[in-house]
Amino acid sequence: MTLRPLTRLRRMCLALPEAHEVEAWAEPTFRVRNKLFAMYAAATNHHGGGRPAVWCKAGPGNQSIMVQANPERFFVPPYVGPSGWIGVWLDGGVDWAELADLLRDSYLLVAPKKLRAQLQDVERPGPPEIAGGGTQGGGRQRLDGGAVAATGKVCR
Helix, strand or coil: CCCHHHHHHHHHHHHCEEEEEECCCEEEEEEEECEEEEECCCCCCCCCCCCCCCCCCCCCCCCHHHHHCEEECCCCCCCCHHHHCEEEEEECCCHHHHHHHHHHHHHHCCCCCCHHHHHHCCCCCCCCCCCCCCCCCCCCCCCCCECCCCCCCCCC
């Protein structure tokens, strides 16, 4: 069974250290110590413009690069767009691994130093796979359940 986009988004956001959900503007928002790092926009209200989306904080310059590179997947959201936030459509072919990275980056932009360090501790390279499952060759776990190999490629 495929998870609804909001369910999947919620799981990824709440997997981050001390992340919590707050309803604001009639939509779920995701925060760390009350600092907003992601906001869901339902297709059914004026924020979503007829399509489900998530808005997340982005580093300087990232918004224009992403929107220009792929306007079918990324957009400048209303209200927070002028501050550099990026909108990601959650209908169609969503790259959930990429979205997990964007959410992580957004979280790191607002999280306190201590929590950023906790997240980086979780993502330190692990030991090579012994017997059974896990990541191989010093990979690290991802928010979407995949793993990132030492080369940076996603392993599933």
